[in-house]
Amino acid sequence: MIAENLIAKMQTVKALLSGARSLVVLTGAGVSAESGVPTxxxxxxxxxxxxxxxxxxxxxxxxxxxxxxxxYNWRRELVGRCEPNPAHLALAALERQAPEMLLVTQNVDGLHQRAGNRNVLELHGSLWRLQCTVCTYEEENRTDLPPLPACPRCNNLLRPGVVWFGEQLPAGVLSTVLDTVAKADVMLVAGTSSVVQPAASLAHVAKRSGAVTIEVNLEPTHNTGFMDFALHGRAGEILPQLVEGI
Structure with missing residues (x-):
């Protein structure tokens, strides 16, 4: 009976994803962990x-x-050896079938883009982005860096283009995410413990705005109780099943 209920739930979620007019997907460290990226x-x-x-x-x-x-150079080297896993590939396939899909990620590894997702907002920045500590220069850079990389424009120190504790999210990113979430009819949350703010509140915003909320995570989270559907297990196993045939 439990297996039959799970199958029925999976089919319902699959139908919701297939019929979504405006879909938002939020991903966290649990998705990248299956590629070997440490949490x-x-x-x-x-x-x-x-x-x-x-x-x-x-x-x-x-x-x-x-x-x-x-x-951070150690992290860049480690992450550079990681490959997108079946969860990443499933979400890239889902985007190809749902042009109105926005993928919001807490991850900084760029694996969603490598898997093929194009409409991605990185809440916490990217390991591959460099920013000048003085001027407005920034760039995407996947090459090996010197111990203290310098800005090619003003020669001051560059920093990793990630959001550190105590810093604001990138300009305009949070407002864009909140606007899109408020208009979504389906929100899928995958691989996040729903602890870190403001990402943890996005499902609440979606729910209040009338969206169907879906959780895919290895174990229950703080948000499980109010989600419309909660599927617990490896994202790399569940997401391909949800997307297959859409």
Whole structure:
């Protein structure tokens, strides 16, 4: 009976995704973890003797930029060896069938774009984006970087183009996401524990605006209780089943 209920739920969700006029997908670290990208949580969440959360702060960069760049260059090298997994590929296939789909990600690894998604908003920036600490210069760069990369325009220090703790989201990104979520008729949340704000509140915004909300996650989250549908398991197994045949 449980298996039959799950099959019925999967078919209903699949039909909702297929018929969505305006679809928003939110992804988190759980999707990229299946590609080998570390989540930096738990007892093994250490880099050298540092906690990554302590390094992802503007104060840490001001205090020791070489240390922070060493950490981010290590991350860039690690993530550069990772490949999109079946969850990424399924969401890219879903976008091809749903032109009004917006993919909002908390991940900074660029794997959704590598999988083929085009309409992507990166809430927390990107490992592959560089920003000048003085002028407005920024660029996408996947090459090996020197220990302290310099801005080609003004020769001041570049920084990783990611959002650190205590910083605002990129200009205009949150307002665009909130506007789109408020107009969506279906919102799919995949691979996120729904803890980090403001991403954790987006499903609430969608629900209040009348959207059907769907959760795909390895385990229940703080948002599971109010989601219309909750499917628990590996995103790389569930999402391809939801998208197949759409």
């Amino acid at each position: 930096f949580r738990g007892t093994d969440g250490l880099w050298e003797e540092y906690r990554p959360e302590d390094l992802a702060r503007p104060e840490a960069f001001s205090r020791d930029p070489e240390l922070i760049w060493r950490f």
